[in-house]
Amino acid sequence: MITWIEGGLLLFVVLTALMTAMLRDVLAAIIVFGGYSLGMAILWVVLQAPDVGLTEAAVGAGVMTVLFLVTIARTTRMTGLEVTTVDVNWSAAVLCVVFVFAVLATVPALPAVGAGPEANPAFGEVSSYYIENAYDDTHVENVVTAVLVAYRGFDTFGEATVVFAAGVAVLTVLRREVFE
Amino acid sequence: MIEGIGIGTGGTGSTLLLAGAVGVVFVSVLLLGRVMLGPTMQDRVIALNVIGSNAVIVIALLAGAMDEPAFLDIALVYALLNFLMSIAISKFTVERGGVL
Amino acid sequence: MTSRRPYVESPVIMSTVRLVAPFVLTFGIFVTLHGASSPGGGFQGGVIVASVIVMLSFAYGIDLTWEWLDKRVLVGITAGGVALFGGIALGAVLLGGQFLELAVYPVKDAVKYGIELVEVGIAMIVTGVIVSLFFALARGAMPPAGETDADTERGGNEAAATDGGNGSASPSAESTDGGENA
Numbered sequence: 001m002i003t004w005i006e007g008g009l010l011l012f013v014v015l016t017a018l019m020t021a022m023l024r025d026v027l028a029a030i031i032v033f034g035g036y037s038l039g040m041a042i043l044w045v046v047l048q049a050p051d052v053g054l055t056e057a058a059v060g061a062g063v064m065t066v067l068f069l070v071t072i073a074r075t076t077r078m079t080g081l082e083v084t085t086v087d088v089n090w091s092a093a094v095l096c097v098v099f100v101f102a103v104l105a106t107v108p109a110l111p112a113v114g115a116g117p118e119a120n121p122a123f124g125e126v127s128s129y130y131i132e133n134a135y136d137d138t139h140v141e142n143v144v145t146a147v148l149v150a151y152r153g154f155d156t157f158g159e160a161t162v163v164f165a166a167g168v169a170v171l172t173v174l175r176r177e178v179f180e
Numbered sequence: 181m182i183e184g185i186g187i188g189t190g191g192t193g194s195t196l197l198l199a200g201a202v203g204v205v206f207v208s209v210l211l212l213g214r215v216m217l218g219p220t221m222q223d224r225v226i227a228l229n230v231i232g233s234n235a236v237i238v239i240a241l242l243a244g245a246m247d248e249p250a251f252l253d254i255a256l257v258y259a260l261l262n263f264l265m266s267i268a269i270s271k272f273t274v275e276r277g278g279v280l
Numbered sequence: 281m282t283s284r285r286p287y288v289e290s291p292v293i294m295s296t297v298r299l300v301a302p303f304v305l306t307f308g309i310f311v312t313l314h315g316a317s318s319p320g321g322g323f324q325g326g327v328i329v330a331s332v333i334v335m336l337s338f339a340y341g342i343d344l345t346w347e348w349l350d351k352r353v354l355v356g357i358t359a360g361g362v363a364l365f366g367g368i369a370l371g372a373v374l375l376g377g378q379f380l381e382l383a384v385y386p387v388k389d390a391v392k393y394g395i396e397l398v399e400v401g402i403a404m405i406v407t408g409v410i411v412s413l414f415f416a417l418a419r420g421a422m423p424p425a426g427e428t429d430a431d432t433e434r435g436g437n438e439a440a441a442t443d444g445g446n447g448s449a450s451p452s453a454e455s456t457d458g459g460e461n462a
Contacts, residue, residue: 005198005205005242008205009205016212019212019215019216023216031215031224032216035228038231041235041239042242045239046242048246050250050254051319051321053251054253054311057261058327061264061265062261062264062328062330063327063330063331063414065265069268070342070414070417070418073272138395139392140391141318142315142318142319142321144321145316145399146316146395153369154379157365157369157380161362163409164405166409167358174417250318250319260303260328261328264338268338271293
């Protein structure tokens with residue numbers, strides 16, 4: 001059901017996620033979060049989603065840690081703390097765990113991975129159409145790119161302009177300090 | 181036990197590569213202990229750097245096992261950018277970001 | 281802090297970055313342009329290209345890199361990416377097709393080359409936004425003018441002075457008079 005490498009990676013990802021939430025020192029939490037992104041990238045590779053894995057690798061290793069660092073560089077940081085983890089609100093933690101298991105109980109009802117249109121009415125037909133016709137329609141070998149730009153070009157156009165608008169908005173907020 | 185891995189091309193070499201990848205993944209899990217306990221920030225940075233090198237190895241082994249050379253691009257990203265994370269954190273630990 | 285000697289930019293980091301940065305830039309452009317045939321695309325390639333600038337900032341100092349950077353180029357590639365994407369989308373309308381209907385362009389494999397141009401546009405947007413965001417976060421809301429800032433500037437200038445003979449393309453070589461006025 002679950003392979004050894006998936007099990008090891010899931011253990012790694014869950015451990016790093018928990019440590020990111022628990023560590024009191026912000027810098028240590030950022031370091032552990034870098035480890036989380038490494039584990040997620042390998043997990044995407046195992047799940048045969050190299051495009052997502054490449055995004056996770058580039059963002060996680062290239063800019064995310066750095067952006068967090070330059071942000072907390074402008075704040076004050078508590079040092080020399082005796083306790084290394086934050087205090088846990090146990091009732092809230094138990095509630096979260098119960099909720100997670102309640103949601104996980106619905107997973108067996110989902111259609112199997114790669115199931116055909118009859119088992120997976122929401123995505124089956126359109127996925128198989130993309131896989132069968134993408135190369136003939138676009139002459140692009142990577143079907144993810146074909147879907148991203150050719151079939152779902154409107155979404156991507158919106159996405160790109162949202163990135164642009166968000167960048168402009170952030171710069172508008174921070175403009176006075178940056179360009180002084 | 182390793183036969184139940186479910187991915188790969190199924191050959192003996194592929195199984196061997198996957199077994200190696202599983203071993204390196206569990207080494208990375210053990211390294212998390214050093215990240216967690218590491219008395220100084222430098223311990224944590226070095227441990228994370230080793231985990232990053234392990235990620236390069238695991239992705240390369242998986243690319244070999246699944247016979248998908250395109251996956252090596254991701255390993256290349258980590259090989260090129262992993263040190264950026266390390267130098268960023270290392271420089272940050274000097275005077276708490278005063279020298280960034 | 282007063283008893284320690286001021287931090288001098290590390291020659292190890294500077295020479296490593298000088299060695300690696302061209303390859304990272306090339307790889308980022310490869311990921312962008314080769315996204316049609318292998319994993320990758322504009323978003324990933326743009327992030328990798330932006331990380332070159334981030335890398336240079338950490339090696340040579342954020343303020344010096346910001347002064348070395350031409351802001352018109354930064355704004356140009358960000359807005360130019362949107363213009364490129366929008367231009368391709370609207371050009372199809374001018375040629376009688378639908379919005380973003382890449383097949384109407386009268387070249388061979390129009391859809392494929394259209395997709396790659398769109399990826400280039402996305403990469404330009406992502407690069408520009410991430411570089412701007414990085415400098416906005418790193419330079420915005422600086423701590424109150426105190427000894428930390430002064431130490432930083434002095435350390436940066438010393439590094440630039442000892443490192444002076446390494447070619448005009450690196451940020452440190454033209455920064456000796458630029459570090460004072462931040």
